[in-house]
Amino acid sequence: MGVYFLGLIVLLMNGPGGGPSGNGGPTLLEQGIDMLEKGQVQQAVPVLKRAVAENPQSDQAHNYYGFVLGRTGHLQEAIGELQVALRLNPRYPDAFYNLGAALDLAGDYRGAQKNLKAALALRPDFPEARTELGFALAQSGDIPGAIVSLREAAKERPGMASVHSELGLLYAQTGDQASSLAEFRQAVAADAKSPESHNNLGVALHQSGDLDGAISEFRRAVEVDPKFADGFKNLGQSLRDKGDYAAAVQAYRQLLALQPDSAPAHAILGYTLRWNDQLPEAAQELQTAIRLNPKSGRTHFH
Numbered sequence: 001m002g003v004y005f006l007g008l009i010v011l012l013m014n015g016p017g018g019g020p021s022g023n024g025g026p027t028l029l030e031q032g033i034d035m036l037e038k039g040q041v042q043q044a045v046p047v048l049k050r051a052v053a054e055n056p057q058s059d060q061a062h063n064y065y066g067f068v069l070g071r072t073g074h075l076q077e078a079i080g081e082l083q084v085a086l087r088l089n090p091r092y093p094d095a096f097y098n099l100g101a102a103l104d105l106a107g108d109y110r111g112a113q114k115n116l117k118a119a120l121a122l123r124p125d126f127p128e129a130r131t132e133l134g135f136a137l138a139q140s141g142d143i144p145g146a147i148v149s150l151r152e153a154a155k156e157r158p159g160m161a162s163v164h165s166e167l168g169l170l171y172a173q174t175g176d177q178a179s180s181l182a183e184f185r186q187a188v189a190a191d192a193k194s195p196e197s198h199n200n201l202g203v204a205l206h207q208s209g210d211l212d213g214a215i216s217e218f219r220r221a222v223e224v225d226p227k228f229a230d231g232f233k234n235l236g237q238s239l240r241d242k243g244d245y246a247a248a249v250q251a252y253r254q255l256l257a258l259q260p261d262s263a264p265a266h267a268i269l270g271y272t273l274r275w276n277d278q279l280p281e282a283a284q285e286l287q288t289a290i291r292l293n294p295k296s297g298r299t300h301f302h
Helices: 028-037 041-054 059-071 075-088 093-106 109-122 127-139 143-156 161-174 177-190 195-208 211-224 229-242 245-258 263-275 279-292
Strands: none
Touching: 028 041, 028 059, 041 059, 059 075, 059 093, 075 093, 093 109, 093 127, 109 127, 127 143, 127 161, 143 161, 161 177, 161 195, 177 195, 195 211, 195 229, 211 229, 229 245, 229 263, 245 263, 263 279
16 A cells, blocks of 8 residues: 655744754754755754754654654654654644554554544645545555545545555455546556556456456556566466467566566466467476476476
């Protein structure tokens, strides 16, 4: 699921600072936020840490330091900093959002939902929080609730590819193939450079029986990202199901170029070569599969 920290929703540059710079320039907090905006996450860590140390009563400093800790893999420390931010300011929607996202990532879905709902209570027009709530609900198994939350987020902020992708996956779980396809199409429309979006649409098209449409989407996925292994795997499967074994062989060879030590990839290439009447090559690939994974049992033609 698409769990992520956002954190930079509103830049509260005029609130409680993170300690003066000493020369009339930007505060430490402002410097740290500027680094985050520029994508300099690692460089922002020591700056925001100093901002907290020099002004421990700054709710913003604790929020942004918690955010950057989460982004750099220090999840429990991030949760602690965000909780401090909320003790200092119990009406801080960004901190509730970041804490909810961190708890979701930590597997505390109930805690995540509680904090994300608190963020929404303080700021009803908060599509990022509504999106994250949808992810948390899905993780906890509440598929209907997740769909409602994500649909509301999509209305509040159209064009979020991650929301449409998640809705597509959720509708697929409920068996609503038409809605799933529609959401995956919207995900591709929102982000045509996402190999995952093309891949998801390809899978849905394959399942609906549209092999040509599926093949087109899988080809697009690997054009966008030539190292996208799932795209080559699914492309090969669709080409096999269509009966185009020669093209399927090429797709699986490209998969093996990315995963040369994958026994399943060698095996499926072997089967496809067999169906394409390339028996010596098929035997070689199946022998390689056995060598890579002797415990998999006998590899045989079928």
